[in-house]
Amino acid sequence: MRNTQQRRIILKKLKKHKDHPGADVIYSEVRKELPNISLGTVYRNLEMLSEKGTILKLEFGSNQKRFDPCPEAHPHFRCLSCGRIEDIPGGMELPPVEEKTWSKGKKITGYNLEFTGYCKKCSKNLK
Amino acid sequence: MRNTQQRRIILKKLKKHKDHPGADVIYSEVRKELPNISLGTVYRNLEMLSEKGTILKLEFGSNQKRFDPCPEAHPHFRCLSCGRIEDIPGGMELPPVEEKTWSKGKKITGYNLEFTGYCKKCSKNLK
DNA sequence: CTGAATGCAAAGCCTTTGCATACGG
DNA sequence: CCGTATGCAAAGGCTTTGCATTCAG
Numbered sequence: 001m002r003n004t005q006q007r008r009i010i011l012k013k014l015k016k017h018k019d020h021p022g023a024d025v026i027y028s029e030v031r032k033e034l035p036n037i038s039l040g041t042v043y044r045n046l047e048m049l050s051e052k053g054t055i056l057k058l059e060f061g062s063n064q065k066r067f068d069p070c071p072e073a074h075p076h077f078r079c080l081s082c083g084r085i086e087d088i089p090g091g092m093e094l095p096p097v098e099e100k101t102w103s104k105g106k107k108i109t110g111y112n113l114e115f116t117g118y119c120k121k122c123s124k125n126l127k
Numbered sequence: 128m129r130n131t132q133q134r135r136i137i138l139k140k141l142k143k144h145k146d147h148p149g150a151d152v153i154y155s156e157v158r159k160e161l162p163n164i165s166l167g168t169v170y171r172n173l174e175m176l177s178e179k180g181t182i183l184k185l186e187f188g189s190n191q192k193r194f195d196p197c198p199e200a201h202p203h204f205r206c207l208s209c210g211r212i213e214d215i216p217g218g219m220e221l222p223p224v225e226e227k228t229w230s231k232g233k234k235i236t237g238y239n240l241e242f243t244g245y246c247k248k249c250s251k252n253l254k
Numbered sequence: 255c256t257g258a259a260t261g262c263a264a265a266g267c268c269t270t271t272g273c274a275t276a277c278g279g
Numbered sequence: 280c281c282g283t284a285t286g287c288a289a290a291g292g293c294t295t296t297g298c299a300t301t302c303a304g
Contacts, residue, residue, distance in 0.1 A: 001283085002277085002278055002279075002282095002283060002284065003278075003279090004277085004278070004283090004284060004285080006284080006285070007284085022268085023268080023269080024268085036285095036286070037285085037286080038285070038286045038287065038288095039269090039286095039287095040269090040270075040271080040285080040286070040287075040288090041284075041285055041286070043268095043269060043270070044270090044284080044285085045284090047269095047270095057188075059187060059188030059189070060186060060187065060188075060239060061184075061186035061187075061239060062186070063267075063268075063293090063294085064267085064268065064269095065268085065269085077229070077230075077233065077235075080236070086229075088229050089229055102204070102213075102215050102216055103204075103242075105246075105247035105250070106204065106244055106245065106246055106247060106250060107244045107245040107250040108204075108242050108243070108244040109207065109243055109244040109245070110242070110243045110244070111240065111241065111242045111243065112187060112188065112239070112240070112241050112243065113238065113239070113240045114238065114239050115230075115235050115237070115238045116235070116236055116237045116238065116239065117233055117234045117235040117236040117237070118233060118234040118236070119232075119233055120232035120233060123232070123233060123234040128258085128259095129257095129258060129259065129302085129303055129304075130303075130304090131258090131259060131260080131302080131303070133259080133260070134259085149293085150293080150294080151293085163260095163261070164260085164261080165260070165261045165262060165263095166261095166262095166294090167260080167261070167262075167263090167294090167295075167296080168259075168260055168261070170293090170294060170295070171259080171260085171295090172259090174294095174295095190268090190269085190292070190293070191292085191293065191294095192293085192294085
């Protein structure tokens with residue numbers, strides 16, 4: 001994997017995010033430093049980085065894929081109103097899956113867990 | 128909400144599924160009984176039914192939305208190789224979220240949990 | 255009757271891909 | 280040098296939507 005300028009800056013921008021941006025957000029931010037970068041390159045790099053395990057690709061109930069600079073699987077919270085995605089701190093432990101009967105014969109490699117609801121701001125506006 | 132022939136048959140077809148079909152699968156099955164139904168109608172109905180809480184819309188890491196005739200949130204297993212989605216039996220209980228600090232100020236309405244890996248068949252082929 | 259639901263087709267959104275060119279190691 | 284990565288633009292997959300028409304209640 002080559003260490004290109006594009007890849008370096010994409011990763012740098014992603015790492016600054018606490019929210020979990022989509023490719024479009026990363027694209028427009030990287031464009032400030034590399035005005036000629038193409039959206040395709042952003043997609044290719046985010047994909048590649050998540051395959052290598054450097055970042056995490058989130059594919060939850062949003063029509064857009066989001067990216068997380070932290071590569072370890074961890075739970076998220078998604079606001080159904082504004083779409084905001086937050087990390088849930090403090091590794092929430094899941095029941096061990098290996099010994100469960102449903103997992104017999106399967107090879108479990110990971111999990112995705114998200115809680116849905118309304119964030120602080122949005123739950124105020126709901127009332 | 129009107130009780131149209133289309134809606135009735137869409138629901139009937141979905142209920143026969145143990146796997147979790149996408150709109151396209153439902154469409155082609157309903158077409159056998161209603162050759163003139165349109166894909167748009169299938170989408171509109173599946174959407175409507177999931178909003179009413181009759182069925183469940185699954186939006187996990189697949190580019191396609193899948194539907195589950197069982198309306199209660201429950202964990203799933205998704206095969207990374209063949210895309211198959213299975214229910215995980217026996218309500219896997221999650222840690223209660225209400226008292227957690229991260230949920231302060233939020234209104235939590237649900238969760239999505241899926242395990243990923245390789246199903247029986249695919250894990251054999253992998254070796 | 256009347257508004258909710260349908261069929262049709264076009265448009266939308268996000269993402270992927272083919273290809274010639276550029277550039278990192 | 281060589282092959283990976285890029286930029287560009289077009290195509291792709293799934294889903295949504297506008298509009299005239301139909302049909303359930």
